[in-house]
Amino acid sequence: MSHPDQSAEPSARTAADGTLAAPLTAAGRGAIAVIGVRGPAAHRAVLRNFAPATPIPADRFPLDAIRYGRWMGPAEEREGRSGESVVVVATADDAIEVHCHGGRAAVAAILRDLAAAGAATVDAETWLACTAAAHTSSVRVAATRILAQTSTERTAAIALDQLRGAVDRFAATLAAQLREAAASGVLPEVQARVAEVLGRASLGAHLAEPWNVVLAGPPNVGKSSLLNALLGYRRAITFASPGTTRDVVSADAAIGGWPVRLSDTAGVRATDAALEAEGVRRTGTALEKADLVLLVIDSQSGWTATHRELRARTSAPCLFVWNKADLAEPPNGAAPAGDPQGAVSFAVSATRGTGLVELERGISRALVPSAPEPGAPVPLTAEQRAALRRAVEAPTAAECLAALESLTAPADPCL
Ligand SMILES: Nc1nc2c(ncn2[C@@H]2O[C@H](COP(=O)(O)OP(=O)(O)OP(=O)(O)O)[C@@H](O)[C@H]2O)c(=O)[nH]1
Ligand SMILES: [Mg+2]
Incomplete structure (x- = not known):
């Protein structure tokens, strides 16, 4: 959440006494904007x-107490203008909200005047982090930032649990156990519990960033049709002749409450056409970045050498999606002939919409095999993951304790 057109110059971030001003409402036009000071x-x-x-x-x-008045900055005084109507309320001894018209110019002018009066102007995200930093640990500061970036209720609930101290409490409890049991007999048990939390690292990393789910397969198997069916609207062009999709087409969605970026790709086949060849190259790049691949198979023509080749080009887990199940019966749950590793299979019809609920469940399970209980600790940042890893690998109880204590260290002063 940044507000490039509503924040003041970076040079304004120099308030010696730490007074901050920030736009707290979203950038752009709105009925009302709120500025925090x-x-x-x-x-x-x-x-x-x-x-x-x-x-x-x-x-x-x-x-x-709500106070109505006019915003009379130096420019209004100088030019004899009547000033913007504003409502001001002090929400704490050191905190004030200024409510003004939601236009960008009004917000920018007020922030400029506050900067001239000695406040450092920052964006909403920095404001949140700084406000939290005054009272709390670095884990909770990270949770505040990530909570503002979550896009689904499910991910917001997990971020909120961390903001309410799930990781802090977990680390403090284990640290207390280590301190009490000086004989270090408790170390393996503590490390097992830390490893369990570390197992949620991928989930924590995706609370703010969607998982990349890539649809791949030969031309004409119905990848674009499946993308549209999963999204519920026609994002990609579909057509009866092969080679329709030439570029990677992405759209964000929520599946099982998890944020996903679905990417449709060009059908892979050997081709002399330069444009299609570039599309196929981009498919390869998308596969490299995928968290999960939906390998789409035409139920009529079945598993092909191209599928095997595509599978070999990604290290991400794959789901086999047998499409056009309305035209031919897909094999009954069996791994396709010639694929040694096997994978979970789904029978769907993208055009009729059958099998999609089961496929969505499968995608959700593949992304998050076991969702955390409410209130469970989930590591959110690279620093937290590194600290947990140090704790798991620590050869002694003292080193494990130091790693856990580093997790709950107070946040750095903000500015
Ligand atoms: N009967 C039936 N037809 C389907 C189904 N899914 C897709 N089709 C048809 O198959 C054709 C190709 O579909 P697309 O979605 O464009 O296939 P694609 O895999 O994206 O093809 P490329 O972009 O060329 O790689 C279109 O005529 C679709 O209407 C399905 O489940 N059942
Ligand atoms: Mg296509």
Whole structure:
């Protein structure tokens, strides 16, 4: 969540006393925008630019009382303009919200005036992190940032659990066990529990970033039709002749409550046509980045050498999707002949919409084989994963303890 057109110049991030100002509502036009101001100079910075409709008794805004007035920055004073109508409320001794019209110009002007009055202007994400940093651990600061980036209820609930201290509590409990049992007999048990949490690293890394799910297969098997069926709208062009899709076509969706980026690819076949060949090359790149591949098979023509080749080009897990099941019976759950590794198979008809619920369940299970219980600790950042790995691999209880303690260290001061 960044607000390039609503944040002030980076040079403004120099408030000596840590007073911050940030746009708290989304960038762009809106009915109302909210600007947060927090820090020792918050009251002073707002009062310097505020002409109240009714006088304010002292040099501070009364707590939780709404004050209406006009925003009179230096430009308005100089040019004799009447100023933007605003509503101001102090939500804490050192925190004020300024509510103004949602246009970009109004927000930018108010932020500029606050910067001139001594507040460092930051974007909403930095604001959240800084506000949290004053009170909490680095884990909770990361959770605050990631919570703002989640796109589904399911991922938001997991991020919220971490914000409420799931990882902190987990690390503190294990650290206490290690401290009490100085004989280190408890080390293997502690490391097993840490390993369990580390097993959720991939989930934690995908709370803010969608999983890449790539549809691949030979031409004309119905990859684009399947993409559209999974999305519920016609994102990709489908056509009866092979070679229709030439570029990777992506769209974001939620499957089983998990955020996924579905990518349709060009059908892979040997071709002399330069454009199609480039499409096939891009398919290869998409496969390399995939978290999961849906290998689409035409139930009529069956498993081919191309499927085997595609499978060999990715290290990601694959699901076999037997499409056009309305035209021919796919083999009954068996791994395709010639594929030594086997994989879970699904029979679907992209055009009729049959088998899609089961396929979605399969995708969800492949991405997150066991979803965490509510309140369970989930590592969110590379630093947290590294600390947990150090704890799992620590040769001594003391080193394991140090790794766990590093997890719950207080956040760095923000600015
Ligand atoms: N009967 C039937 N036809 C299907 C099904 N899925 C796709 N088709 C048809 O198969 C043809 C090819 O479908 P596409 O979705 O364009 O296939 P593609 O794999 O994306 O093809 P390329 O982009 O050329 O690689 C179209 O005429 C679709 O309508 C299905 O489940 N049943
Ligand atoms: Mg296509």
